[in-house]
Amino acid sequence: MIVDDEDSIRFGMRDFLESRGYDVIDADSCRRARELFQASSPDVAVIDFRLHDGSAIDLLRDFRQIDPDVPMIVLTAYGSIDLAVQAIKQGAEQFLTKPIEMPALHAIVKRLLTNRRLHRQQQVVSKREQRERVDPLLGDSPAIRMLAEQAGKVMGSDSPILILGETGTGKSMLAKWLHHHSARADEPFVDLNCAGLSPEFLETELFGHEKGAFTGASASKQGMLDIADGGTVFLDEIGDVDPRVQPKLLKVLEEKRFRRMGAVREREVDIRLIAATHHDLASKVKEGVFRSDLYFRISSIPLTMPALRDRKQDILSLASTLLARMVTDPARQVQLTDDAQQALRDYAWPGNIRELRNVLERAALLCNDDTITRRDLRFELPAAQDVPANTMNLTLQQLERQHIQRVLRDVGGKVEQAALRLGIPRSTLYQKIKMHGISAASHDPG
Template sequence: MARNRVLVVDDESAVRFGIRDFLEQQGFEIDEADSCQDAQHLFRATRPDIVIADYMLPDGTALDLIPRLKEIDSDIPLLVLTAHGSIDLAVRAIKEGAEQFLTKPLELPALRVILERLLQKQRNHHKQLASKTRQIRQAVNPFIGTSAAIRSLADQARKILTTESPVLILGETGTGKGVLARWLHENSNRAEEAFVDLNCAGLSRELLETELFGHEKGAFTSATASKQGLFEVAHRGTIFLDEVGDVDLQIQPKLLKVLEEKRFRRVGDVRDRQVDVRLIAATHQDIGSLVREKKFRDDLYFRISTIPLSFPPLRDRIEDISTLAQYLLDKVASDLGRGEIQLDESCVKGLKAYSWPGNVRELRNVIERAVLLSEGRSIGLRDLNFDGHSNVAAPFLDSSLTLLELEKRHIERVLHEEQGRVERAAKRLGIPRSSLYQKIKKHHIPTSRI
C-alpha cells in the first residue's frame, strides 16, 4: 500500500527537516516547498494527502495559499503553523478552509495524532461518497414499464413522498414490495437516515420482540448484554416490516404503542424510550381477513394502513415483461461481466406466455439462469428454464396443438401454480368455479392436480 504523502511548506529548512525526519519514521512520505509558488507546483504535481503550511512565507501567507490549493483540490486537508498565533488569525484561517491551526514550536507526537485523525476523516468521507455513488448505481426502479397498473402505482407513490404517515404495501410474493419500500425511503425527507428492514415471517414471539425493541442485560437467560432494538437503530429514519401479517398477537399492542406514542420499552426495562421513525409495512396476505378471524388487531390494521399501496402481480402487466426482462438481463450481464446480451423474439413470446406465480423475483431467477447457462449474445426460448423445468413456455407457442389441448395444458398449469386451489385458479382463468370443475371433468385432469 502506498504511504500517505504530506506536503510541508515552510521557508525555514530546519523546521522542514525536523518535521520530515519525524514523519518519515512514522511511515509518511514527505515533499517540501519553501514558498507559495513552489507549494502550488508540488500540490498540483504530487496530489498530497495533507498539507502542513507555515503562515508566513516569502511570497505570501497561508491565507493567500489556502484558496489557491482549495481551487485545485478542495478535499485535501490543510494545517497552518505560526509562531505568532492569535484567536483572530486562527478564525480567519479556519474560515478560509484550514482544518487545524497550530502554534510553534510543534509537539511532533501531537502532530502525528492530528494527521492520523484528519486522514481517517478523509478516508471516511471518501467511503461515504463511494457508498452513495454505489447506491445510486445499484438503485432499482420499482416502476419499470408502461402499463396502466404500474403507472398508477408510481403516481400514488410520488404523491406520498412528503408524508410521515405509515404505508402498507400489498402484493403477492416477489412483486417488489421491498424495492418499493426502499424507494419510498430514499426519496423521502428521511433519506439521509437509516433504513432498517425485518422480515417478520417465521419469527417466534420472543425473537421478534427482542429484534424490534431490544433487551436489557439479564432480561432472560441468554441476555448476557444489553441490545438495541431495530426501532432504536432506525431512529429518525425508516423501519420496513415485511410480512407484517405474521406479527404475533402479543407483539401487536407494543407495535401500536410505538406508532401512536413514539415510545417503547426494551424487554426487561422499566422505562420508556422515545423514538422517531417512519413505518413502512408489507404483506402478501389479506389482512382484512386476518382481522375478521381475530388473528390481527383491527386498531393496528387501521393505523398501519393509513396509506395503502397495491403492487400489481406480473401477470397483470404483461406489456411490461419485455422491458423489465431486458432491464434485468442488462443488470445480470453487467454483474457477470458478460457484456451486452439481447432477448430474441421467441424468448420474449415465451416470457409473455408464462403466468409468473413468483412475479419479478422469479423473472430475475429465470433471466439469471439463462445467462449462466448460455454462451451467446442472445437469449432464446430454448435457454429459458422455468422453476427448474425446461421449455415450460414452449407448449404455449406450439402451433400443432389443438385449441382443446391448449386449454387443457393451460388449466393444468394454473392448477399446479395455485397448488390445486380451484377457487383461486378459476379467478385467474376468469371463469366461475363451477365452469372450471366442468372443464376439469371434460379434459380428464387427474384429481391429484386439485
C-alpha cells in the first residue's frame, strides 16, 4: 500500500513495484488510506510523512490499532533526525528521504515481506506447539511422580541428560521442559531427530560446513551447534548416530570445541546436550555400534519416560488436557462419555501419548454434539479378546508385517500417515517396509 498526495511519485512507485510482481493499492489522503487499510489489510505500507489532511504519524497510530504487525516505511522530503525519531517511535520500520531510489525501496519491501512471512510462520508453529504441548509430568501415577522428582533435581544441571522410553511417550516434551526450567531457558533450544540420517547429512546439520566443503556446498552453513550456542541441543534417537560421527560429538561434550566440515579452525561452543532414545544403548555398546565412552558421557543422568500402559491412572487427565488444547473454538467443550473413558483405560496404547493424541483428534472431529462415545474411538490395534485365533501361531515379525500392511491399506499407502498411526518415525517405517519386503501401496496381506 502506497500513501502519497503527489501523483507522480505515487504512480511511479506503484508502476515500479507492480512491474516486480507486487499487487499495489494507493491512496492520496489520510482519509482514503484509512479506508483502504481497514478493507484490504496490506502486507507493507509506504507512507509520505506530510499529507494535505494529516501526517504519517497520524496514520501510523491508526494503522497500529488495526493491525500492529504490518511493517511501515515512511518517506519525506525533509530528512531531519527529529522526524525520523518520531516515525520510529510510532512504529515505522524504515525512514527514507526523497527522491526515492527505486531499487533501494524494492530491497526494503522485499526484506520486510520476507520477515512478515517468517513471523507468520513462527506464529503458526508456536500456536501448533502450544496446542500440542502437554506437560510431560502431568499425572498422579507412581511412575510419573518418580520422574517428576528426578527431573526437578536435575533440571538446573549442565550435565548431559539421557531420556529413555518407548516411541511416543513424550521424550521431546520432557527435553523442552528441562530446557525451559534451566538457566538456559532464554537461549535457543535446537532439536534434531537422528533416525535414518546419513553420516554426511548428520555431520553438516550438527557442525555446519564451509563453502566448497563438498560438491554442492555453494555457501557456508551454520550447524545446530552454532545456532544453539549458549542454549540446549536435543538429539532424539541418538542411538542411530553413525559411528563415524560419534567421536566428533564426544569431542564437543568433553572439549566444547568442534570444526565445521571443510574448515581448518576449530570453534568454541557452550551447549547443554539432552539426548533421547528408545534403544537399549548398553546393548548397542556391546554390539560395537555405539561408543562406550560416548555412552558413559551422556548417560550419567538417565530419565525414563514411562509407557502409557504403565500409568493408566493418568490417561483421563491426559485426554482431558489434550482435548482442551485441540479444540480451539471456545464455544465447544468436547466431553468423553463413560464408555469412552473406560475404552481409553482398557486399551494398551502401543503408540503411547502420540497415539492417544491421534485417536482423540480424530474422535473430536467425527463425534456428534461434542460428545465422544466409544464408537468414535478408532484404535490402531484390536483389543486382546478381538485378536483372531489364527494369529496366535504367527511369529512377532509376521504379526508386525501384517499390521504394517493393514495400516498402510487403511491410509491408502501413505507412509507419513501410517507412521503417525503406528507411533513411529517415518524413517523407521521405511526401514521396516524394506525389511519385511512390503510396498507402500500394500493391500490385504496375502
